[in-house]
Amino acid sequence: MMQKLFAAAVFAAVALAPNFAAAAEEGVKLDPAPIDVANRASVQAGARTFVNYCLGCHSLSLVRYNSLTQIGLSEEQIKDNLLFAGDKVGDPMASAMTKKDGKVWFGTAPPDLSVIGRSRGADWLYTYLRGFYRDPTTQTGWNNVAFPNVGMPHVMWRLQGERSLVKPEAGKDGHAAAGAAPKFVQMSAGTQTANEFDATVRDLVAFLAWASDPTQLKRKQIGVIVLLALTLLAFVSWLLYKEYWKDVH
Amino acid sequence: MAEAKAPAYDNASALGRALNWVDERFPLTVLWKSQVAEYYAPKNFNFWYFFGSLALLVLVNQIVTGIFLTMNYKPDATLAFASVEYIMREVPWGWLIRYMHSTGASAFFIVVYLHMLRGIMYGSYRKPRELTWLFGVGIFLTLMGEAFFGYLLPWGQMSFWGAQVIVNLFGAIPVIGPDLAVWIRGDYVVSDATLNRFFALHVIAFPLVLIGLVAAHLIALHETGSNNPDGVEIKKIKDPKTGHPKDGIPFHPYYTVKDIFGAAIFLILFSVILFFAPELGGYFLEHNNFIPADPLKTPPHIAPVWYFTPFYSILRATTEAVIPILAVAVVVLAVMTVLTIRSKTWKMIVLGGAAVAIVGLFTLDAKLWGVVLMGVSVLAFAALPWLDRSPVKSIRYKGPIFKTMLALFILSFLVLGYLGILPPTPGRTLVAQVFMFVYFAFFFLMPWYSAMDSWKPVPERVTG
Numbered sequence: 001m002m003q004k005l006f007a008a009a010v011f012a013a014v015a016l017a018p019n020f021a022a023a024a025e026e027g028v029k030l031d032p033a034p035i036d037v038a039n040r041a042s043v044q045a046g047a048r049t050f051v052n053y054c055l056g057c058h059s060l061s062l063v064r065y066n067s068l069t070q071i072g073l074s075e076e077q078i079k080d081n082l083l084f085a086g087d088k089v090g091d092p093m094a095s096a097m098t099k100k101d102g103k104v105w106f107g108t109a110p111p112d113l114s115v116i117g118r119s120r121g122a123d124w125l126y127t128y129l130r131g132f133y134r135d136p137t138t139q140t141g142w143n144n145v146a147f148p149n150v151g152m153p154h155v156m157w158r159l160q161g162e163r164s165l166v167k168p169e170a171g172k173d174g175h176a177a178a179g180a181a182p183k184f185v186q187m188s189a190g191t192q193t194a195n196e197f198d199a200t201v202r203d204l205v206a207f208l209a210w211a212s213d214p215t216q217l218k219r220k221q222i223g224v225i226v227l228l229a230l231t232l233l234a235f236v237s238w239l240l241y242k243e244y245w246k247d248v249h
Numbered sequence: 250m251a252e253a254k255a256p257a258y259d260n261a262s263a264l265g266r267a268l269n270w271v272d273e274r275f276p277l278t279v280l281w282k283s284q285v286a287e288y289y290a291p292k293n294f295n296f297w298y299f300f301g302s303l304a305l306l307v308l309v310n311q312i313v314t315g316i317f318l319t320m321n322y323k324p325d326a327t328l329a330f331a332s333v334e335y336i337m338r339e340v341p342w343g344w345l346i347r348y349m350h351s352t353g354a355s356a357f358f359i360v361v362y363l364h365m366l367r368g369i370m371y372g373s374y375r376k377p378r379e380l381t382w383l384f385g386v387g388i389f390l391t392l393m394g395e396a397f398f399g400y401l402l403p404w405g406q407m408s409f410w411g412a413q414v415i416v417n418l419f420g421a422i423p424v425i426g427p428d429l430a431v432w433i434r435g436d437y438v439v440s441d442a443t444l445n446r447f448f449a450l451h452v453i454a455f456p457l458v459l460i461g462l463v464a465a466h467l468i469a470l471h472e473t474g475s476n477n478p479d480g481v482e483i484k485k486i487k488d489p490k491t492g493h494p495k496d497g498i499p500f501h502p503y504y505t506v507k508d509i510f511g512a513a514i515f516l517i518l519f520s521v522i523l524f525f526a527p528e529l530g531g532y533f534l535e536h537n538n539f540i541p542a543d544p545l546k547t548p549p550h551i552a553p554v555w556y557f558t559p560f561y562s563i564l565r566a567t568t569e570a571v572i573p574i575l576a577v578a579v580v581v582l583a584v585m586t587v588l589t590i591r592s593k594t595w596k597m598i599v600l601g602g603a604a605v606a607i608v609g610l611f612t613l614d615a616k617l618w619g620v621v622l623m624g625v626s627v628l629a630f631a632a633l634p635w636l637d638r639s640p641v642k643s644i645r646y647k648g649p650i651f652k653t654m655l656a657l658f659i660l661s662f663l664v665l666g667y668l669g670i671l672p673p674t675p676g677r678t679l680v681a682q683v684f685m686f687v688y689f690a691f692f693f694l695m696p697w698y699s700a701m702d703s704w705k706p707v708p709e710r711v712t713g
Contacts, residue, residue, distance in 0.1 A: 062334045115334065118528070119539035212539070215337065215344045222345075223524025230520060234513035241510045244502055248292055 028145045029181060033126035035206040038217055040072040046207025047071065049200060051082045051093075053155050054113065057102060060093035062114035063211050070214055071207075106151040107139070117212030122205050129201045132157065133165040133184055145182045160197045161190030284471055289497030290504055291477035293711040297371075299511035300364035302504075306512055307357045308463065312456060314350040322402065324448035326441035329404035330541040348527045354396055355533045356519055358556035361389060365630065369655065372642025373476040379634040381473065384466040386631040391459045393557070393627070398451035400554060401444060405538030410551045412447070413439045418564070421617040438544055479711045480642025486710060496711045532670075550672040558669025559662050563626045563688070565673055566665075566681035567619035575618065576610050578686070579603050582693055589696065622685070629692040636695040641704045648703035658691035660684075 036042060047068060050060070065078050066089045073082075075089055083089065084096070095110070102109035116125065128146040132154035135143035140153035145165065154160070166183040192200060210216070257278045258265035271277045321340050323332040336343035365385070368374055374382035401412045416439065420430040435442035474484055474494075483494040498504075528534040532555050537548055553561050567575075583603035587596045610618065639647055644655065661684040668681045 062331065062338060067338070115539040119536050121536065213337075219344065219348075219524055219527075223520060226520050226524060227517060230513060230517045234510065234517060237506065237510040237513050241506045244506045248498055248503060 027148075028127065028131065030123040030127045030146070031130070033122040033205050033209075034202055035122055035126070035209055037206055037210045039206065042203045042206045043071045043210050044073060044207075045200075046203035046205070046210075047073070047082065049204045050207055054204075055084075055093060055095055057095055057097050057106075057110040057152075058113045059095040060114050060211055061112050063093050063214070065089050065091060065093055067214060071210060108151050110152065113208060113211070115212045117205075117209040122209045125205045125208060126201060129156070129204065130160075130198065131182070132160070133163045134187060135165070156197075156200070157190070159190050159192045159200060160194075162187040285501045285505075286499055287493075288471060288500040289483070289494050290475045290500050291479075291481075291483050291494075291496055291711055292498045292503075293477050293479065293496070294475075294504070294507075295478050297363070297367035297478070299508065299515070300360045300367060302508040303360045303511065303515050304357065304364055305463070306515070307353050307360060308459070310349060310353045311357065314346045314353065315452065315456075317346045318350055319452055324402065324445050326404065326444050326542070329402060329444060333403045345523075348523050351534055352519060352523045352527060354399065355529070355554070355556065357392065358396070360515075361392060362556075365389070366659070369633070370644045371476055371478050372480050372637065372639075372644075374634045375476075375480075375637060375642045376634070377473045378470070378476060381466060381469040382634055383631060384462050384469055386628075388459065388462045388466060389630070390627065391455055391462060395451060395455040395459060396554070396556065398447040398455065401439070401447045402451065403538060404444065404542045405535075406540040406542055406546070406548050407535045407538040407551070409439055409542035409544065410548055411553055412443065414551055415553075416443075418620045418623075421614060421620050423613060423617065439542075440544075476642065477711055478643060479645060479708065481707060481709070481711050483711065552670050552672075555666065555670060558667070559665040559688075560623045560626050560669075562665035562669035562681045563685050564619040564623040565669070566678060566685045567615055567622050568678065568682075569615045571682050571685075572610050572615055572618065574686070576607050578689075579606050579610070585697065622689075626688060629689070632692065633695075636692060636699070638696050638700040639702060639704060641707050643707070646705040646707050647699075648705075650698045650702040654691050654695070654698060657687050661687040661691075 065083060065087065066075055068078050068082070069075060079089055097110065099109040120128075124146060128144060131145040131147075132142050133145070134141065137143075138149060140151070142150075142152075142154045142157075143165070144150045144152075163184040163186050166185060190197065256265075256269040257272060258268045260266050260269060268278065272279075318336065321332060321336045321343065323329055333347065336347050338344075340346075368382065368385070397412075397415060401408045416430050416433050419433060420426045422429060431437060433443075434440070435446055474482075474497075477483070477496075481496070483496040486495050487493060488495050522529055522533070528536075535552070535554065552558070580603065583599050586599045590596060590599070639651065641647055644652060664684045665681060665688065668677050668684075671677060673681075
């Protein structure tokens, strides 16, 4: 009875408190990123996209090139396809751009992306990288629905093509409906279809999610073994407990 | 001390001779028997009694993993963040050690909160166990400090700004506040100097205090004997033949085997989080803490880790608007106290204290009172042995008023904790203010509601 009353009280308090459900995040609704970090082909494709499009400005300073062997690439493949001239395979994936230059060129130095998958989360990255549109009012000519007035231009625009944002219709109270999905109009075609571009971004985000926590797959494998061992321990210690407690009355 | 006593072990075996040799020089067998093998604990411990031994297990986990973390961690503002990631990526099994430590921090608070709730439910703080309880409150305070210092070490945005917010609280103290805050930080902002001293406090000063208090907690407990879910003193009824309590069983082997089973279940739950969700959705490891500390970029929303949020909510809820209500509460409490107690000296002290508090409430900044109330919300636990005036210890024999107040207290703790995670809105602040008063009512109205509440007679023996 007490427990039921208590549960009801908790429920009432939570339900009555205003805006409890509304999360701290404001702005655009995030698209769930359909990533699979265990899919090596996807993560490898993401690594290629990262080296080609991102590494010019963004470092991945906590990731060594040869740690990419963990996603199934051989050192030869890494040397032949991903290394910049002069880099060694044991070097960290560092951008050649200095912080100072980055600050001058973009207003803010492009951040290191080693743990961006954990600070921003995969869904935000997936939404952000697919959220660029043409905006003549900004310095770069680009803007982003997930990160308004971002200093970064649309690096992959040749793939996606140029788009413009349809201004959201104002609701009854004069404000745009919060959480509504933004609408884009394609201005010029890219080399990839919309679905192909989504897949490219998905793979890139999968790579960043892997790079944020490279031990995650191994961790889960070990976790299964640990849980099996602990279950055995729990069972044996339960038998021991029951055996000893037989004579406690 | 034992010159006339016969050796406890058979001198024929090498082990027996070795133990006898030790016993002549150190009370090994005496200690083992008095503290473990012949320490009689009530036989009716239930689920809630696992959390004491689990807290000890987590303490050992934190110390052992902490030692290994210090081998690769760099307490340097320019290196700290990367050194933690170095542990996670390059040090063999470093990720496991680090996640054991970070998950252990949250687990520590979970088991300690449940352990404290057990004490409140069964009246374990009541006479003669007041000192056990006070040492426990000391452990809780030290643990909060330990967790606070440790949270700065990864040097992420939440580490930095959380420390900044908490140290700035000391700045609210009149006259000495600003200088005190600088003294704590060792700088005008949280900086390398702060990181270095927090590291020192986290890895040596506070763990030493913690271990000392845990020892005192256990020594005091073993002096009085454990309480139990019935709140019955098992020492009152002893078997005349053996001299042992009839409702007691030796801690070893009965509770050692039971606690091993409890530890195994705990480790399963612990491992599920550690291996499959070490961030636990941002509650155990906050997302923003994966951004290196940046003194020039204040995050829009600074949330402490979940285990501090009930108290943080009370800090935030203390706005100008609640000051008059607080003043009324102080007056009401003072009048009720004066009408209840007999000592004239104490009446004067209570009235004088209330008068000072009223003047202070209307002259000093509300921010300071937030800090004071946050401190009171933690320290109030220490007063419980003297606030509870019920003739019975255990909730099993207490009346509906106590049960309702405890349920409301748990509810307010949870709601305040939840609100402390979220950024404030006017509506949320109002809810927090209401539950803040509920939280304090549990403690400060206890002398009256616990005395007027009904109660059931307590049996002679434990009921199992």
